[in-house]
Amino acid sequence: MKSAGGRRSHYSPRVEQQGQKPPVVHVSGVVKRFGEQTVLDGISLDVHRGETMVVMGGSGSGKSTLLRLMIGSLRPDAGRIELFGRNVCDLDEAGLNSVRKQFGILFQSGALFNSMTLAENVALPLQEHTDLDPEIIDIQVMIKLELVGLREHADKLPSQISGGMKKRAGLARALALDPALLFYDEPSAGLDPVTSAQIDRLILNLSRKLGVTSIVVTHEMDSAFTIADRMAMLDRGRMIRIGPRAEYERLRDTPENALSGLDENERLIRQFLRGDAEGPLAERRELRGFEEALFGAVRITTTPSVEPTRS
Helix, strand or coil: CECCCCCECCCCCCCCCCCCCCCCEEEEEEEEEECCEEEEEEEEEEECCCCEEEEEECCCCCHHHHHHHHCCCCCCCEEEEEECCEEHHHCCHHHHHHHHCCEEEECCCCCCCCCCCHHHHHHHHHHHHCCCCHHHHHHHHHHHHHHCCCHHHCCCCHHHCCHHHHHHHHHHHHCCCCCCEEEEECCCCCCCHHHHHHHHHHHHHHHHHHCCEEEEECCCHHHHHHHCCEEEEEECCEEEEEEEHHHHHHHHCCCHHHHHHCCHHHHHHHHHHHCCCCCHHHHHHHHHHHHHHHHCCCCCCCCCCCCCCCC
């Protein structure tokens, strides 16, 4: 988005309507640097109770870094991140752990403990963070595995099940403490279309039946348009658009003869959503690669590590 002066401005979420409940997740002006590289630059995002927010962007856009900041595994260099009204940036480890009990995470790989059965993986959060009797924990485990269609596989090890089943088992474990908020890191990555659709259905059911708030980081567009209530687009560490799914569908379906009516960011988003080979993203990469090679950012000739034996 551009200001009147032509410079790109940071995206700011819409002002909350009077009387509306505060967001479950509130990200305001977040900056994150690694050394001299600014990975996130002034990110703001609100996620409301019961909605599914899909966060998208190309490789290196900052999606995973934003996710790690929201779950408290990284601290921002500037800005504020609130979960359930608490500023996680100011909390010590004990405070963070108390907030973490209120949300679950489905990691990209499932992140199951290979030496434990599926049931034992799901039981672990309940054993560590509750005082429930073992019999009650067993019942809770079966309920969670039933939710994801894995009750009959409770005694299997992760090595004995497929990749899609590992994702579902990871989701069952994320649900163990009945969280109000779920984070998903590329839930459909590496899955076949049918398994991916099953994961999408699980996400939708959790939202509709249990009222779970979901934040999904993905670049799988079929999945994104299936599950999203709203969508957010990151580009080079900046939030360039947040809007309802219909808004992104409109951009995706804009015909070629109407591209003159789109601004730079809208054309970029359209290319990403459609997976087109040509467009602003491709032009930028080609130009950057040439400039880096020409001006020495990419060094082609180097001193050999081994001296030549022939003169």
